Amino acid sequence: MAVPVPFGQYVQLDSPMHRLDARVKIGVTAAFTIALFAVDTWLGLAVVGIMAAIGVTVSRVPVGLAARGIRPIAWLLAFTLVVNSLFPAQASETLVQLGPLAIDAAGLQRGLFFSVRILLLVFGTSLVTLTTSPVALTDGLAQMMRPLAVLRFPVDDAAMMMSIALRFMPTTAEEAERIVVAQSARGARFDTGGPVTRAKAWLPVLVPLFVRLFRRADDLAIAMESRCYRGQGRTRLRQPVMRSTDWIVLVVGLGSALTIALVL
Amino acid sequence: MGLILDSASYAYGAGRPFEVPALVGVTLEVQRGSLTLVLGSTGSGKSTLLKVAAGLLQAQRGSVAIDGRPLTLDTARGSVGLVFQDPEAQLFADTLLDDVAFGPKNLGLTPEEAQTSARDALSEVGLDPVAYGARSPFSLSGGEARRAAIAGVLSMAPSYLLADEPTAGLDATGRAAVKRLLLAQRERAGVVVVSHAAEEFLGEADYLMILDAGEVGWAGPAAAAIQSPEIFSAHGLRAPEVLEVQRIAADAGHRFSRYTLDPDEAARMLVGGGV
């Protein structure tokens, strides 16, 4: 049976956040990312944090799920905190002395500040991927790239590439799994030996996988040609339309991000 | 002795909220010298059954044993051969001989021993090692590649051979060759063929197991299955055409003393209105 291949972290729900145009979500998140780096006060971080909290509430995504994106960066946060408190840019008073290590008060504060900033950054971006289907996300990105056509950037080709990548990721993952199983059954081991042995062990998987990918690319090119693909002159079935709520969220979102960046 | 699954269960993502049970309490006993046909529609758990029987997945409940020992990746090595669906996907080496020798080498044979096993296996699948041994596996035709991939499993001389849809996508000549090959393996191994179609192997099988939604829908001697053709449709499968005609005839009121897969006999019985 087909094992569901988890793709991204999209949580299919119906919420105002889910219904929002992907471009608005990407744009506003980008604006807040910039704002996050511009603010240098705790008040600024707090305001951004409140905005993020409102976002999660509106999205109806369980907080536990939304927080899952933070787990992989836990080490980064800890590292930021430790490095800043132990090796402050400018030493101030020592809070605690642990043998040769001194925890610096200002350093600790700085570390906390950076950590929260990273936390909010990851939280905000995962809010986009949690509430936007991969299809809508690539469509939105493709739309946002459109102005680059003026610079002769091959916008249509890029959009097509993203769409095909999205289409074939699960298929390729399934195929890789099948080949791993087949080679395991022939006695191949992927979990023993040093790094070189391990890397070599993957050869019997990678070679057939690439052979397949190239053949698939050939077949796909023929299929696309048969369906009149020319790389240009395409119209689209799906054209994201900005509704009034989208415009309102965009203006309010960009406005508040700008205000936070400039004022706080 | 034998390859024995005793009430084996397996679920993907076990213990997590999106747990997907794929195999539920399946019991199967495979002895050397026998051919077992496992039938099931798409999503019935066939692939999972194969992986569990090959030691690639560990049953979460129940037990799996091979010749009296618990089946693990280690005890399965070299003893259980798996011909996966579309097995030509496993071909990777520069030459066919190297490719077929991959399994024996993994079992710890010396390069010379491995080459000898590989040559024997190639001859067995009808690919002359002298003519084919030095060729690239990617230069073979569809039917040849399928047989080469099977040689890559036979070279390990497994006591149990599991094959998933071994004839899918092949034409008449290719199907006949692969079928002959697998039937010949029964001489020295326990063979399990997993398929969605009863047509190809039912006549030759010793045992039949039908999987339905991860559970055993029917199990017993293949000869008994032929005498109860309604079991196929009861589990979302199609009986072999010759048998299905007799089932339709029985529904229409004809009485047969016995059902048969043989078209000649079936025709005589249908025309005679029974035997």
Place this chain on the structure above:
Amino acid sequence: MIQFQEVSFSYPGSPAGVRALVDVDLVISSGQMLAVLGANGSGKSTLARLTNGLLVPDAGRVLVDGMDTSDDSLGLPIRERVGMVFQHPDDQIVAPAVEDDVAFGPENLGMPRAEIRLRVDSAIADVGLTGLERREPHLLSGGQKQRLAIAGALAMNPRYLVLDEPTSMIDSQGKREVTEVLARLRASGHAVLLVTHDVAEAVRADRVAVIDAGRIVFQGTPEELLHRRTEFGAWGLEMPPGGVLAERLRALGRPIPVRAMDAESIGSSLWA
């Protein structure tokens, strides 16, 4: 009408004298279903790829409604008329959702959005996939994937539909689904070219051409094909068990139609 006129073709790089197709004469008429029957490596897929100019003949001509496929400037109108479906369901689905994939052809033709919408909805309905518009292709069954591929071709409103072994990689349930869709298409007046190695599939067509080693060795009705039964082995073909049973029944005096090789049609003709 698609005409093959003394068409020969060799793949570049193949040894001298090895030709994939040799002097092929063939006509695919509107409103008709033609099966091209042959073993693996007989040249049947090559023949399919010559119908819409993916390949062009070395010698001879292929004409689609009079348009020569070797004329580059006619590529688009030819492909718009000749829809094509391939063997591997996974390798022809382009988009990450069902309806986007069906829309791919019309999008390439630069159609207005409203027209694309109409065509997509009607093609999806034609193959019975209504309700699965937003489904991701890798979550579909084999039969559904092939029906999606057919819908993708239909959305271009082709006159001819060319299918290259569409059922050889899918299970029996999927085969039945695809066969039903093909029967409906033929009934609605489409010309269908079905490339297959399955005799039971081929005899459902109006006409059958058998190809062996690049040459057309037989052309005629399914009835005429069965008169050449003794040559099946030499052509690399196999009579399926249902066909064998039908033969035996005919030998015993029962009037089983030539097309009946499956249990239901044999049954219904036995007790009509």
